[in-house]
Amino acid sequence: MSGTSWTYALVTPDALVTQALSRLLHAFRPAGLDPVAAELIRLDAETMVRLYDESARGRPITLPPHRAFQLWYALGPACLTILRHDGADACAAMGLLKGATDPASARPGSIRHTGENILMNLVHCPDDEPSALAELHQLVGPRHAEALRRQAARPDDRVRLLTAGTVEASAPLFGGPLALSLPSAVNRLRLRVVQRLAITGIAVPGLLPLLEKARLALLEERDELTGIETSPARTAAARARDGRTRALLREATRVARSPAMEDAVTRLSDVLMGSSERWATLLEAIRAAEVYLSDMESAVLEQSHYV
Structure with a gap:
């Protein structure tokens, strides 16, 4: 649709355990990001390490040990939230809202400002729409990823209520x-x-x-x-x-x-x-x-x- 864009936010297990989910969901709309679908999913360390490696796109990146990822993702579910933006760059809007990777460097008011560390920093989001779709394919599989993408393009208020609203x-x-x-x-x-x-x-x-x-x-x-x-x-x-x-x-x-x-x-x-x-x-x-x-x-x- 003209004038709109989409992205996703992966609210990570530490946010669920620390009861930050409600606060994060309510932070999206003031930033111009409309949750059109959401569901709880299980993450695994292998998928997320691969996702972070690929999102670096050649930039030097040093990830924590694999065991740290295993401990993190065993804490609980993640909340996968599809976000629609009335503007050209939903990913940029979400990037501004989430803040720096290290909570110690994240600006006050950003999501990650209240995170624990560079791994337990409450939320992950992609850099751009092609990355968003590619990452969704890894997180939930191609068929389900396409269903979520269609919902971002043509949101249905009933689906919004049944998913993000529940x-x-x-x-x-x-x-x-x-x-x-x-x-x-x-x-x-x-x-x-x-x-x-x-x-x-x-x-x-x-x-x-x-x-x-x-x-x-x-x-x-x-x-x-x-x-x-x-x-x-x-x-x-x-x-x-x-x-x-x-x-x-x-x-x-x-x-x-x-x-x-x-x-x-x-x-x-x-x-x-x-x-x-x-x-x-x-x-x-x-x-x-x-x-x-x-x-x-x-x-x-x-x-x-x-x-």
């Missing part, structure tokens, strides 16, 4: 009363299913209205769970809601023609409803659906098998 609610918890709650973990994973389907299935007739209904049901459940003090009461409340939520999500996965997603949705309900013998196949189904699962959430799902 990503905070879907983020894994690292503490607090719901961090080890099975119903809460299932709720967050279902929200990630909604995000994934919204991005990959935007062109599928009838899909987005189903996902909007599922999102609303899940956020209502989330609000109810947050107000309940005891684990048995939370489980009872989530089970009472499961029939409608499961029906909406299963219909959405069938409309999207995604057997992997349907399998994950079915097995999430099974575990929530007490069919704990299926926890191992649930983990396999979540991975097959390419939905992010934290180590803590994996442990919560597994422990339901033993207690």
Whole structure:
């Protein structure tokens, strides 16, 4: 589109762990960067080292040891956010917002000014649009990268709401009363299913209205769970809601023609409803659906098998 450009921001695991995600998402719009899609993804050290090497483009660069990358990316998910800019250079606008690589040198008010060090500096972004697309191909694969690029070119307010508008609610918890709650973990994973389907299935007739209904049901459940003090009461409340939520999500996965997603949705309900013998196949189904699962959430799902 004339007069517009796009980029992406990779909000890195340290930002999720330190609860900086909300602050960063709210920093984009004042800088003229509109989040049109977002989702949680798992990073791996090999991909990111290759990405940083290639982004140097012949400039001398000294990266930290490989082990440092492994430690960093094991902390949690990253939030991949697609940004649209009403101007010629979204990448330059994002570069100005993020600040210098070393937090000690980053200007006050920039994102990286509050980072920990040159590695845990809260966000990565590309230098230009060709680099943005090439890096997305490495991060999420060619097919998914193209779906994200199309969303940047032709944003849909429904996808924006289903993804960027829901990503905070879907983020894994690292503490607090719901961090080890099975119903809460299932709720967050279902929200990630909604995000994934919204991005990959935007062109599928009838899909987005189903996902909007599922999102609303899940956020209502989330609000109810947050107000309940005891684990048995939370489980009872989530089970009472499961029939409608499961029906909406299963219909959405069938409309999207995604057997992997349907399998994950079915097995999430099974575990929530007490069919704990299926926890191992649930983990396999979540991975097959390419939905992010934290180590803590994996442990919560597994422990339901033993207690």
